[in-house]
Amino acid sequence: MTSRTLRLSDGGTVRVLEQGAGETLLLIHGVGLRAEAWEPQMGLEAHVIAVDMPGHGESSPLPPGARLPDYVAWAARVIEALNLGPVNVAGHSMGSLIAAGLAISRPDMVSRVALLNAVHRRTPEARAAVLGRAAEIAAGAGSIEAPLARWFTPDQAEIRGKVADWLRSVSQQGYAAAYRAFAEGDSVYADRLGEIRCPALVLTGDGDPNSTPAMTRTMAGMVHRGQAVIIPGHRHMVNLTAPREVCQALRDWLATREAHA
Numbered sequence: 659m660t661s662r663t664l665r666l667s668d669g670g671t672v673r674v675l676e677q678g679a680g681e682t683l684l685l686i687h688g689v690g691l692r693a694e695a696w697e698p699q700m701g702l703e704a705h706v707i708a709v710d711m712p713g714h715g716e717s718s719p720l721p722p723g724a725r726l727p728d729y730v731a732w733a734a735r736v737i738e739a740l741n742l743g744p745v746n747v748a749g750h751s752m753g754s755l756i757a758a759g760l761a762i763s764r765p766d767m768v769s770r771v772a773l774l775n776a777v778h779r780r781t782p783e784a785r786a787a788v789l790g791r792a793a794e795i796a797a798g799a800g801s802i803e804a805p806l807a808r809w810f811t812p813d814q815a816e817i818r819g820k821v822a823d824w825l826r827s828v829s830q831q832g833y834a835a836a837y838r839a840f841a842e843g844d845s846v847y848a849d850r851l852g853e854i855r856c857p858a859l860v861l862t863g864d865g866d867p868n869s870t871p872a873m874t875r876t877m878a879g880m881v882h883r884g885q886a887v888i889i890p891g892h893r894h895m896v897n898l899t900a901p902r903e904v905c906q907a908l909r910d911w912l913a914t915r916e917a918h919a
Contacts, residue, residue, distance in 0.1 A: 659700060663716070666735040673716035675700065675708045681769070681912065682742045686733065687711060688751030688775070689836045690805070690825045695750070698901030702908060704746070709736060711753065713832015724835055726843035730759035737767045746912060748772035748859075750897055751869065752840040758877075759847045761854045769916050772859040772908060775869035775894050777844040778851075778877050784868065785844070792841040796834040802826065808867065809894040817898050851880040857914040858884045861907055863892030863900070885911070 659677045666672060675693045677700045685696040685708040692715035693708035700706050712732055713719035720728050733756050737745055746769050749757030754776035761771040780788065794800045802825040810818040860878040862869045871888045878884035887907045892900045 664736065664739045666732075666739050668735060670712070670718040670720075670732070670735075671716075672712075672718070672732075672736055672739075673710040676706070678702065678704055678706045680704045682707060682740070682745040683908075683912070684709065684733075684737065684740075684745045684747045686747070686749040686753030686756050687714070688749075688753050689840050690714070690802075690828050690833050691750075691821070692824055692828070695821070695824065695898065697898075699748075699897060699905060699908065702905060702912070704912060705742075707740065707745075711756075711832075711836060713829050713835055715828075719829070719832050719835065722835070724839060726755055726759060726839045726846045727763075729756045729836070729839055730763055733757075733760050734764050734767060737764075744769045746770045746772075748774065748908065749776075750774040751776070751894065752836055752843070755840065755843045755847070758851065758854070761856060761858070762847050762850045765853075765855065768856055770857045770859075770911060770914065771854060772861065772911055773877065774861050774897055774904070775863070775866055776860060776873065776877060777840075777869050778873040779848050780844050780868075785841075788841045788868075792834070792838045795830075795837050798830060800833075800837075810899070811865075811893070814899055817895065821895065821898070851877055852882065854881045854884075856883065856916065857911060859887060859907060859911040860884055861887040861889065861896070861904065863894065863896040864888050864890045865893045866896070867893075869894060883914075
């Protein structure tokens with residue numbers, strides 16, 4: 659695995675982890691994490707490129723006030739800087755919102771799209787709760803214990819500890835900006851999912867209370883070539899807690915025919 663820094667057309671920089679050969683698979687992590695969150699998927703049979711999201715890891719932040727479409731435009735600049743043509747894009751959580759927005763707004767850049775633990779039109783109560791967490795994080799009062807409790811079961815202590823380290827080390831400014839975009843982002847492209855014409859995988863764990871199986875089935879049903887996969891016994895960090903199942907689902911998705919129907 660190699661690490662390098664890309665310079666984007668707007669002058670920003672992004673750190674990428676790279677491994678393998680073949681079709682390009684771009685991986686975009688969720689809020690508070692970093693490219694290493696995709697470690698179990700780096701060994702897939704592809705040219706795998708995992709990126710640090712803006713303001714995370716070693717990637718430069720977006721300007722203040724950035725919202726989901728700004729993160730989508732950032733992902734387009736990343737693909738342009740890679741200069742590898744249309745790529746397969748998989749995102750987790752906030753990364754899945756970016757991936758979906760990219761497949762909708764820049765279909766010329768996306769061969770296939772995978773949305774892991776994505777959110778879609780939260781209930782008013784859930785929306786109020788996530789906006790409240792965004793305000794706490796912006797004020798420097800957010801706690802990492804609450805998300806960790808939602809994401810992991812007690813027997814997943816080792817993985818939980820690794821994720822906790824990433825959450826503790828993330829730039830608070832980058833974390834707060836991304837969380838605000840994530841909190842508001844579940845409805846930005848929600849009515850346009852039917853515009854996605856490439857093969858789409860929508861996946862979650864059956865124990866994820868925020869990226870629910872119902873959301874996953876709804877999103878997959880809206881996409882022309884969508885497939886829903888629900889992994890039993892797992893929660894929000896399913897790519898880390900169920901790596902074998904997630905990698906197999908991604909292999910199956912990568913094997914689907916690209917051509918738009």
